[in-house]
Amino acid sequence: MKGTLVALDHINGRAAAALMVEGRLQDFLVTPEGDAPTPGAIYRAIADRPLKGQGGMMLRLPDGATAFLRQGKGLRPGQALLVQVTGYAEGGKAVPVTHKVLFKSRYAIVTPDAPGLNISRTIRDEDERDRLLEIAHIGMDGSDYGMILRSSCDGVDADDIEEDIADMRGAATEVMAGAEGNTPELLLNGPDAHHLGWRDWDAPDLVANADGSFEDHGVLDALVELETTHVTLSGGASIYVEPTRALVAVDVNTGGDTSPAAGLKANLACARELPRQLRLRGLGGQITLDLAPMAKKDRKLFESTLRSAFRADTIDTSLVGWTPLGHYELQRKRERLPVLGCLPK
Structure with missing residues (x-):
């Protein structure tokens, strides 16, 4: 089809999302198998042992999984801390994480460790920036957390943005309250492929989410080329x-x-x-x-x-x-x- 299409379907039992632009596959997301840590997931981790010469720290996650924190200075073994998964681990290696957690959605990113309200630099219209800044002040009133309004906010109804801010602020408050403890624990799941497509892809001309949408809109044919x-x-x-x-x-x-x-x-x-x-x-x-x-x-x-x-x-x-x-x-x-x-x- 002409224009932009987002297709949401399943492959081998896993949630998957495809972005088609003018009939050509431009992006493809698939949810990993099992319970492996996924990017965006937030854990209470326990510092295990420092890696001398690298400045990093090995961490313990639930179910015997391990993580690697590049910025491990000042941590001591046994200390609990919040970390967020930043990528996929290669086979047999530790999961890469960061201690700078953030809560990202379609319109808003809440940053507990970075106070201040900011608007995406790609939004340059001063009137629009003023409107969004007012929405940000209302949505984050009484909170010490910081927030970034993404470029996708441009021209979007204030009620939709405020709802998104409230969801992310609530998630941040709940997760940060779970920072205390002395055992590893998963506090927030990483997004699956359907959620990522909704969050990161601009509003399409059509969303196809029925079973078989990949076959109906040529996604499966495009995937053959990746083999x-x-x-x-x-x-x-x-x-x-x-x-x-x-x-x-x-x-x-x-x-x-x-x-x-x-x-x-x-x-x-x-x-x-x-x-x-x-x-x-x-x-x-x-x-x-x-x-x-x-x-x-x-x-x-x-x-x-x-x-x-x-x-x-x-x-x-x-x-x-x-x-x-x-x-x-x-x-x-x-x-x-x-x-x-x-x-x-």
């Missing part, structure tokens, strides 16, 4: 996106183009498509690009195109730079579950 590492780009170029245990390797090929600018065109096409491919496949960590041959003078153009492409992506990605062999490296937050093992069977 292969090969991705066709414009101009006959292509890339191979291949996750390994150590890193994600991306190989760029020019195809049948034999013109002098073939390498540059293929690399630019890769730069524009790469954020979408990593997002859909749920890939993060170290990413190495084996680019097609191009002149060194074209590197700035490639970097500019890559930076522009990732600027529109919602997952934190650092553009690290060039290696002596001419590869380009990135570091991407492991915010998504790898999709390959979650596709329909």
